[in-house]
Amino acid sequence: MTEIASNDLRALFRDVLRIRMVEEAIAERYAEQEMRCPVHLSIGQEAAAVGVCAALDKDDLVVSGHRSHAHYLAKGGDLKKMIAELYGRATGCTGGRGGSMHLVDPACGFQCALPIVGGSIPIGVGLALALKQAQRPQVVGIFVGDATIEEGVFHESANFAAVHRLPVVFVCENNLYSVYTHLSDRQPDRPLADLARGHGMPVWRGDGNDLGQVLAQSREAVAHARAGQGPVFLEFTTYRWREHCGPNYDNHIGYRTEEEFQSWVPKDPMAQLAAKLRAAGQLTAADEERLRGELAAEIAAAFAFAKASPYPDAATAGDKIYA
């Protein structure tokens, strides 16, 4: 594995911190009951999103699922349009049609997010088919979770991508839970990535909370897919800090223990990265303070934009059923 230069990581620290701060701002304000749509926060899982998107080119494409905020932001999605969408406003990325679970920003290649688990996989594979048919050089990143690979549509899509050697990068963030159900209640004890190997794909498995490792493995995988050698599969282990859906911690409700949660706290991808950068002399307390100040201002502006935006006109709710 190639070593990642610490100045590369320094640039990406801003992206990790930005996602963390956006998600925390959503969590903080969610109780106001003004963001009236479900939110699936990415806190704890930022490194996989940032590392993979950093390995992709700007005009590569990405699709995601219900927990898509980090992927959208890491790929370059418009923050104001995202927050406005959460507030159901006309200025949101779908004008209030989709909400948090249907983020989209084709300008940056964030093609779609879909909350039916597995639903976006064949969309991504179809994008890759069209790219290959048109002999275009882009690849498609498909973000999935550990439960997604239980869906038949994953296997149908992986098989098709493999037989046609399509430029697809499957990215599986294994956060151990599907809502409140642990992996061990859903799958036998074997590497998830074995399922991808079964479809003839090369596989990379890594620590999804170690941005350097994510980036290095993603670069190898993306290069493989871009070279026309067919789809690849990345499995990154990580952990969801907050509840499945909503702003709160939920260690008390009984599906996981406080001890388990605490064991993941030292593995916080953001804290680990910050410590590494500090040790390398790449990040001072003053730097971090300045970054946080800049990002807080950007985030505050996005929330202000959202709140100042109008709701879409109810009379337009029946528009755009047909193109």
Add this chain to the structure above:
Amino acid sequence: MPEARELTFTAAIREAFDIAMSDDDGVFVMGEGVADPKAVFNTLAGLPEKFGKHRVMETPLAENAMTGVALGAAQLGRRPVLVHQRVDFALLSLDQIINNAAKWHYMYGGIYKAPIVIRLIIGRGWGQGAQHAQSLESVFAHIPGLKVVMPACPQDAKGLMLAAITDDNPVIYLEHRWLHGTRGPVPEGRYLTPIEQPRIARAGGKVTIAATSYMVVEALKAAEILDIFGCQAEVLDLRVLRPLDPAMVIQSVRKTGHLITVDTGWGKYGIGAEVVAAVAEQAFSALAKPPARLATADYPSPSSMGLIPGYYPTAEAIIGEVFKMGLLTQDAFDGAVAALRAQKGTLPIDVPDPKFTGPF
């Protein structure tokens, strides 16, 4: 005037694909068996050789994913046509059809389109049974965002396919296996049958028969005989089920005062129910008699030819409803039924015509 060129329904579909693929490099066909020697009941015969197997693309048995793949490819300028040799197989893809394709334009605020065609073949006869003979148009017609068409004649088979491929929305194109061998006039070259309205298949003033797909054939058989016995039926081929424009049916009922609907699928919550509701809402007082709905019997399609009598609506059943509405005397009814039975002769119940041989 030169005599209009006649083609079979099968040849008309094939011609539509030939034209669509010649005119637009983005059009491609995908599905299980599309490039095999049977060429989907010959509707794609010669096209893999002419356009290449990348444009008449065999797929794995992965109905749901292939639907999503079609939708994904359509985002980058492709115009895929997905083929299922039976409607029943497409049930595995309802997630992608209903959750994604139907809502694609709407849920992303109009920034995306979903120009895909899903071609579904309705099986019937030769013992195909419960899972190879379903006619589920009302399932698809229920969903906003889909368009649903059912051609009943070769001219529409071609024109609606070309219109479906050209349309920027997901179009469900349902074709009945028993129509494949039928013949009719088909214009040369490219033309689009608008995905808008029914078609008057036969004009008449005494009773309106609104039918779909193969039931248009049964309705026309009934209308011919009825005419001999002094009852002129107007046969409307509904052909576009979503968006459904009931204006032509309502206009016809205002003239005839009598309405019979004939579905290829089940009656409950079916197309006939929707048509009757539209007429009741907009032209209740024009109805001289309660409308009649004919449809397949309210149970799964059985396999044995011993169990088939009574399952599908027939021309005879249509004539029976006309009689019940008081539009035929007993003598005329008896005469009409006798004439119809004489016409049918000894054709077995499980084949569309004497030339048809099993298995499909």
